[in-house]
Amino acid sequence: MKSLFLRHNQLLTHQISNERHIPNHSHENVEIIYILKGQMSVYMDQEEYVLEKNDIISINSNGVHSLILKEEQTLYMVFHINYKMLTGLMDEKKILFICNSSIEKTPNYLPLQSYIDSYLRVSYENSYYKDVSLNKLSYQLVEYLVQHFSVSYNQSLSLDHKNKNRKKEIEEYIKSNYYNGLSLKDLADYFYLSPTYVSKYFKEVFGMTFLKYLNKVRLNHAINELSSTNYSVTSIAMNTGFPNVSSFIKGFKDEFGTTPHEYRLREPVTQSEQESVLLDSFTEEIEKLLEDNRLKQMNFDIDQEEYKMDLNLQNKKPFNRYWRKTVNLSEASRLMNYNSEEQITQIKKDLDFEYGRVWGVFSKEMKLVKSGRLDEINFFNIERIFDFLMNVNIKPYIVINAEVDTQFLRLTDHHNEQKTIDDFLSVFQAFISHIANRYGLSQVENWCFEITNGSENEYGQSDDYFYFFSSIKKILNQFSNHFKIGGSGLPINFKNDELRMFLKSWFSQQQKPDFLSFHSNPEASHEFSNDKDIRKLLDGQYIRNQVLIAKSILKDEELLIEEIQIPIWNFTPSHHTILNDSCYKGAYVIKNIIDCYDLVDAMGYWYALDSISPSSNTPQLLYGSPGLLSKQNLKKPSYHAYAFLNIGRGTYFLGRNNNSLVTTDGSDNYFIVCHNCGHLNYKYFMDQYTMDNLKMYDDIFEEEEKKVYSYKISNVKNGIYKVKIQSINEESGNLQKEWTNMNLGADISNSEIQYLKNITVPRIKIKQIKVENGILDLKTTIGRNEFQSVRISYQY
Numbered sequence: 001m002k003s004l005f006l007r008h009n010q011l012l013t014h015q016i017s018n019e020r021h022i023p024n025h026s027h028e029n030v031e032i033i034y035i036l037k038g039q040m041s042v043y044m045d046q047e048e049y050v051l052e053k054n055d056i057i058s059i060n061s062n063g064v065h066s067l068i069l070k071e072e073q074t075l076y077m078v079f080h081i082n083y084k085m086l087t088g089l090m091d092e093k094k095i096l097f098i099c100n101s102s103i104e105k106t107p108n109y110l111p112l113q114s115y116i117d118s119y120l121r122v123s124y125e126n127s128y129y130k131d132v133s134l135n136k137l138s139y140q141l142v143e144y145l146v147q148h149f150s151v152s153y154n155q156s157l158s159l160d161h162k163n164k165n166r167k168k169e170i171e172e173y174i175k176s177n178y179y180n181g182l183s184l185k186d187l188a189d190y191f192y193l194s195p196t197y198v199s200k201y202f203k204e205v206f207g208m209t210f211l212k213y214l215n216k217v218r219l220n221h222a223i224n225e226l227s228s229t230n231y232s233v234t235s236i237a238m239n240t241g242f243p244n245v246s247s248f249i250k251g252f253k254d255e256f257g258t259t260p261h262e263y264r265l266r267e268p269v270t271q272s273e274q275e276s277v278l279l280d281s282f283t284e285e286i287e288k289l290l291e292d293n294r295l296k297q298m299n300f301d302i303d304q305e306e307y308k309m310d311l312n313l314q315n316k317k318p319f320n321r322y323w324r325k326t327v328n329l330s331e332a333s334r335l336m337n338y339n340s341e342e343q344i345t346q347i348k349k350d351l352d353f354e355y356g357r358v359w360g361v362f363s364k365e366m367k368l369v370k371s372g373r374l375d376e377i378n379f380f381n382i383e384r385i386f387d388f389l390m391n392v393n394i395k396p397y398i399v400i401n402a403e404v405d406t407q408f409l410r411l412t413d414h415h416n417e418q419k420t421i422d423d424f425l426s427v428f429q430a431f432i433s434h435i436a437n438r439y440g441l442s443q444v445e446n447w448c449f450e451i452t453n454g455s456e457n458e459y460g461q462s463d464d465y466f467y468f469f470s471s472i473k474k475i476l477n478q479f480s481n482h483f484k485i486g487g488s489g490l491p492i493n494f495k496n497d498e499l500r501m502f503l504k505s506w507f508s509q510q511q512k513p514d515f516l517s518f519h520s521n522p523e524a525s526h527e528f529s530n531d532k533d534i535r536k537l538l539d540g541q542y543i544r545n546q547v548l549i550a551k552s553i554l555k556d557e558e559l560l561i562e563e564i565q566i567p568i569w570n571f572t573p574s575h576h577t578i579l580n581d582s583c584y585k586g587a588y589v590i591k592n593i594i595d596c597y598d599l600v601d602a603m604g605y606w607y608a609l610d611s612i613s614p615s616s617n618t619p620q621l622l623y624g625s626p627g628l629l630s631k632q633n634l635k636k637p638s639y640h641a642y643a644f645l646n647i648g649r650g651t652y653f654l655g656r657n658n659n660s661l662v663t664t665d666g667s668d669n670y671f672i673v674c675h676n677c678g679h680l681n682y683k684y685f686m687d688q689y690t691m692d693n694l695k696m697y698d699d700i701f702e703e704e705e706k707k708v709y710s711y712k713i714s715n716v717k718n719g720i721y722k723v724k725i726q727s728i729n730e731e732s733g734n735l736q737k738e739w740t741n742m743n744l745g746a747d748i749s750n751s752e753i754q755y756l757k758n759i760t761v762p763r764i765k766i767k768q769i770k771v772e773n774g775i776l777d778l779k780t781t782i783g784r785n786e787f788q789s790v791r792i793s794y795q796y
Contacts (some may be wrong), residue, residue, distance in 0.1 A: 587787045720769075768795070
């Protein structure tokens with residue numbers, strides 16, 4: 001495909017192509033590919049993305065990519081956005097576009113497709129105003145891309161000599177600024193370093209001086225202009241950043257052995273007729289494609305934002321309330337605070353979690369031994385915790401981490417690592433013996449043990465971990481084969497090859513896990529090395545998709561596992577953000593539980609109570625902690641989300657989609673839980689560490705209208721049904737909103753707390769519907785970040 005050249009005052013250009021294979025390449029301008037028909041594979045960031053008709057993908061400035069058509073008749077459109085012009089218009093140093101409809105389906109893609117179709121339609125017109133119209137549409141299309149699919153990246157970067165990404169960052173900075181009067185000092189200032197240091201770094205890492213590298217970049221762009229435009233040599237010299245024509249000509253001759261003028265005589269500018277022939281040959285077909293898309297857009301407008309589910313009572317199957325399996329309580333030392341017991345009892349009563357996940361059971365704070373003496377183990381503090389949990393019928397889910405839980409045995413800096421592990425295993429065996437005697441083996445063998453890998457490396461020192469896991473499991477199996485032991489707390493943002501290798505090694509051991517645990521906490525987003533990192537965060541079904549990948553690896557390698565658990569999951573690497581107190585968190589909980597239904601066996605909410613969080617000493621009512629209950633025992637939206645999931649006695653599953661879960665009790669009663677979880681935009685992911693201002697709340701979501709959910713259930717009993725809809729939304733039943741209305745007061749009286757408790761309850765609507773011909777029809781309207789429970793009861 002001939003390179004698309006943009007004039008310096010031209011924002012956008014396009015080309016239609018059916019070229020079958022374009023090998024790895026990169027360019028300064030941003031590329032947008034739109035599939036008109038057929039199928040294509042695009043390769044970038046070491047990933048393959050399969051695009052089909054109407055799919056859209058972006059390739060960022062200087063991003064290496066290639067493409068291969070998968071079908072003979074594939075036709076696609078390529079846009080190039082003038083990156084120099086765009087960064088100048090936006091006054092930004094770097095802009096990333098995160099646009100890939102092949103891996104995410106959000107409402108924002110349909111308007112983008114409409115803009116592209118309009119641009120393509122006008123390009124076929126012979127109107128007198130065609131050029132003006134295309135220029136207008138260029139700016140509208142790019143404006144929409146910037147608003148909904150871009151990340152501005154202005155922050156300066158630190159230059160770490162040992163970091164392989166630094167070289168790439170320097171390359172990208174130069175490629176983005178070569179046309180300016182870029183100097184060594186400019187580069188050094190950008191990275192907060194001295195020019196002397198950067199000059200030395202350049203020679204060591206790039207093997208040449210900064211100026212030589214800069215001129216190579218400039219000359220490559222000059223070659224493109226010489227062969228693609230009729231610009232004068234003087235204009236090209238200025239366009240590519242050379243200080244004058246003389247330095248351009250000298251540099252060009254030194255590099256290519258000829259002058260720019262001589263080069264142009266040998267390689268004259270040719271006006272390729274290929275594109276116009278291609279356009280003519282596909283004119284009728286493209287017009288038909290545009291008409292199909294226009295009708296699709298019209299149908300979308302007519303039935304805008306209505307989501308339908310068709311269900312049949314005869315297709316019911318057993319219902320698994322897997323989300324009630326586990327809740328994260330706290331590290332053990334914090335559970336010794338008696339003030340938390342009342343709230344944990346309430347959570348058990350209302351939400352009925354089966355297991356309470358506890359970590360740090362063997363930490364220094366639990367004071368198991370004195371001065372390392374293993375003959376005097378004191379289990380008193382552990383007993384206090386487990387006595388309470390057993391009394392309220394919560395089974396302990398014990399997390400053991402060799403790095404953390406052996407600290408109480410590391411009395412000097414010169415300890416013997418193997419002896420430390422062996423000593424811990426002795427303590428652990430004594431612990432199991434103690435609790436089996438205290439609570440009865442028939443009770444204790446129902447407890448769960450997760451052995452996590454605590455190394456800074458994602459997969460740690462595998463052999464050390466396998467030895468530790470096997471040793472723990474052998475001890476437990478000496479008492480009973482019914483114990484459930486798993487791990488290793490794998491990061492869900494795993495690299496496929498590393499996960500595959502780790503699992504194959506683990507399953508080759510004699511002691512295999514009873515379950516696999518994955519922790520979903522997007523800490524990989526701490527550093528955005530490329531758009532792939534951010535795209536993962538913005539994937540609306542990220543947890544579900546990662547679980548599917550893990551399951552496919554297990555299947556491919558024929559590795560049998562009874563359970564997959566996600567004992568920790570969250571949307572932010574920071575455990576404290578205003579979103580934890582918001583309606584978004586409640587909708588997010590329901591969304592992910594629906595997404596992962598029938599995929600995982602447990603999802604452990606992180607975590608139960610604000611009162612035992614590390615920040616609980618703040619005077620504020622809400623402070624961004626992820627607890628279900630506030631310190632004052634007030635129910636947050638996330639609490640209501642779990643309550644909604646538990647409403648009714650649904651024992652049969654009827655169906656799910658991206659927004660709803662429908663069940664029945666088999667006795668003419670039906671239950672629906674639904675959500676409209678908002679889409680976080682790029683502002684949130686780039687600024688999440690300062691997300692402590694409620695005024696920012698509305699700015700971090702995509703603009704979204706209310707949605708209408710429609711349900712049709714067939715083969716139900718005719719008659720009158722009572723419909724009770726409970727809802728929590730951003731204006732009603734929302735503790736965060738009501739506290740905001742009280743001016744975010746810190747010194748709140750008991751009467752004011754009681755007032756908040758009384759008003760932060762679900763809004764209720766009740767109506768009746770009549771069922772005829774065995775078909776139950778129901779619609780409900782739901783706003784951004786709202787979630788609802790719907791109980792439909794037959795009236796006798």
